[in-house]
Amino acid sequence: MSEKRTIYLDYAASTPTDPAVVETMLPYFTEIYGNASGSHQQARASARAIDNARQQIADILGCSPKEIVFTACGTESDNLAIRGVAWVQKQAGKGNHLITTPIEHHAVDHTFNQLCQNFGFEQTMVPVDRYGVVNPADIEAAIRPETVLISVMYANNEVGSLQPIAEIGALAREHGIAFHTDAVQAAGYESLVVDELNVDLLAISGHKIYAPKGSGILYVRKNTPLLPSFTGGGHENNRRPGTENVPYIVGIAKAMELVAAKRNAENLRQAALRDKLIAGVLARIPDSHLTGHPTERLPNNASFVFAGAEADAILMHLDLAGIQAASGSACTTGMPEPSHVLTAMGIPHDLGLGALRLSLGRYTTEADIETVLEVLPGVIEKIRTLNPVYELAV
């Protein structure tokens, strides 16, 4: 019996680990397994592997290896950055005001909420426009004497819009305020040169860039005050205690190297497929809308809303047809409300219920896109036929 071919268009949720990454990691499970804190040969081999990985990543970010902290995921990197800076600055009497946007991933916005609800901070949410983009002038207007941290994501995980990070970073620097960016979605596609981006803290997750789930990086600019969230040994320059996960550290470094090597060609290839997908969907499906910025968006993100068709139904029908997609961020799938991102962009409630995110990756082919363009119009039509309240807006 031949197995039905499936089409994976959920790379923004997670990517397969690249076979070259797996190969790089393998010896560090069984052959080089020493605790890097020790002094014997095994330990030194592990420590060397970590040093090399740190240097490889620092070369890509254009920073010192001392500024790289290995973590266990993007969520941890965001938490450590935000809480670490906020706590230290408040304790030093610098202030308790934080600035962010309403379209951040929960790893950021729930951390901000906790700081406000439990630790005496105040936050200003700077609005985004209908494309999900923040205006740097609005960030500047929100700055107060007691502002200690600004956090704006590099690229949005649901709609793919890119933010003017370098401009916001320049403003933050002018005002002497630490600037954090969640670069989890951007890391596979955009420049990560920290001095060009003017960032002080930058979070990366391994499983969005073809490294394993449970690997992460936090860049912390030299002299940025940071209170560790964990307490324990002096690992990672006293910023993140815990015996280093050597296989995952060498794996994420290899993944970063592969991304950097493939980026130019892959961005062009995926953007061309994405554009074909967007144009095809908008042309073939009435009452469909692209969400996010039309041009300033990740090369792999095609996200839409469809009137009269609920996200869960769309995903179920697509899955039955062998097409794997998402309705927004993986974390909010299953919730009957429109996502906080679409709401912040001013998308009407009912339209926001019909969200679909198709996210492309290294293994997406033209044939995949053609199949989606054949299948999706019928899926939407079928759902709408069964929806008694849907009337096509003409």
Ligand code: PLP
């Ligand atoms: N930030 C963004 C923008 C994300 O898309 C995600 C994952 O979906 C995260 C943070 C969390 O990363 P991780 O899954 O590694 O914890």
